[in-house]
Amino acid sequence: MNIQENYSLKNYNTFGVEASAKYFSEVKSLDQLTQILRNTSVQKFDLLFLGGGSNILFTQDFNGVVLQLNLKGVSERILNDNEVLVTSQAGENWHEFVQFCLNKNYGGLENLSLIPGNVGTSPMQNIGAYGTEIKDTFVSCKVLNLETLNVEEFDHEHCRFGYRESIFKREGKGKYVILEVTFKLTRKDHVIKTEYGAIKAELNNLGIENPTIQDISKAVINIRQSKLPDPKLIGNAGSFFKNPSIPIKEFLEVQTKYPQMPNYPNGEVVKIPAGWLIEQCGWKGKQMGNVASHELQALVLVNKTGFATGKEVFDFSTKIIESVTEKFGIDLEREVNVI
Template sequence: MKIQENISLKSYNTFQIDKKARFFTEVQSIQEVQKALRMAENRKIPVFILGGGSNILLTKDIYAMVIKMNITGITVQKENQNNIWVKVGAGEIWHDFVQYAINQNWAGIENLSLIPGTVGASPMQNIGAYGVEIKEVFDHLEAVNRETLEVEIFNHDQCNFGYRESIFKNTVRDKYVITHVTYRLSKHPSPNITYGAIKTTLQEMGISEVGITIDDISKAIISIRQSKLPDPKLIGNAGSFFKNPVVSLEHFEKLKALHPTIPGYPQSKEVKVPAAWLIEQAGWKGRTFGSIGVHKNQPLVLVNYGDGDGEAIKALSEKIQTDVEKKFNILLHPEVNFI
């Protein structure tokens, strides 16, 4: 395990923001995580855990021990007639794991194809897309307690999952390092193609709903995402910058009276409203400001076209929040973490 000093993090975050880490190390085992935490404690400096860097916006240099999670491995823990429990290292690339599961015909995460980031982040923010969330296949995870250095296990209920939320984003934030996640996947695929443009895309690809496979679904979703979202290797971004807001039914009905075309997805006594629609209606889609801007195809995505600054992107996001709140009385909440 090597400790580096004053290392640029530009290649370690998908926004491609050029900020530095005071100390930087990569870990490949629980023992190396514990060793890095001890070293940070001995030097009296804070710790920052880095996965795929796809859900962060760097606004300044990080005076910390940045620990890059590279713990890999995919192993079957147990199985029965219907399900298989798979333990995955937190450093595995999420999309690679999805493709691995599809190749084994293990179902449940095919709708989450092409989501950027690593496995360790999946329960942290309860990643979701196209009608599926991680909480539906999550079994348990292992995490190192930063204070005691002991390995602890969190089951489904203990994670307290919510919309893009878990206990690791609030009450125990910065207190644990997730090292492994175990998922319960299905041996008997039950395709979920009701959300968004999945059905239409399958038809365009010439794939019949009869005998549809999880690989078909994955390919359709990859096609949809690639048509709407910029490749972070080409244009710096962190995917969806804001969460889709959820408002009361009463609030939505008032908005509907003022804006008849506003889309909404009922959830019990509340309605989820697409943040992308709100941002576009507020006039932000496709706007550029020097090296940063709002993507021309997907207003939910803020982008860095070159040498953009994290503080400038943060300021842009705040202006968007202000305009959307003024027009719709809805406050957008960032999905991206400001560092």
């Protein structure tokens, strides 16, 4: 077991902010993981698990043990003519996993192409994009219970998925490490999801009328590359805030003042795009010190100069939250995990 001391996490978070871990280790197997967790010196410290570091903001050094999960491997089990179960270990890169499935012509994950991060983290916030969430194809995941150090299996219901939510972000927070995830994918009767206007428009651009799952992936990649900043070029963690959902009654009140407000009714609540709210408050493209709201997508906060501290990003996000509350009476919630 190789444990490093006072280890820089700058290359382990896509914001690219400087922070250090008191102890750091890369974990390549379940055995290695349990060995570290049984170590009585390790047990004295707080633990933090890291995947690709694309949904985390370090506002301070971490005075504990950071374990980067690098468990690798993908396996598959054909269920019938049309269905296959595909299981990926936590440390596989999400986009490479999606491409692996597409190369085998397994459908269901194509709309989630190019989302950064690792497979093991995908259930944490039920990652989603372009009309799809992992809950649509998720079957189960294996987790390590940090109290008992037993491996447990969580099925779909047990994970309590919601919009950018799961048990792992709520009552199970800090209690489990996700080790592997299994998805049920299609082998031939693929469900092509093009209801998002941007996908239709991009398929048009590409001159594709009857898209395959591979075409959908290509369209999603093109759209994402055209409007989202690449963390390798400019530090960011994607959408910094969740899109708020407010009760219909509250929405109707605020709509009288802002009739042009985009809205997506969903049962008893109405979802409002956080990017629109932020833009209306004048934040789109605005820079303060080393931090900015991205000029093409207000919802994405960026480490504009490369020298931002996590605290600066956090303070910038607080100012945005305050101004949205003041103007619309709507409270934004951070999607990014703040440490």
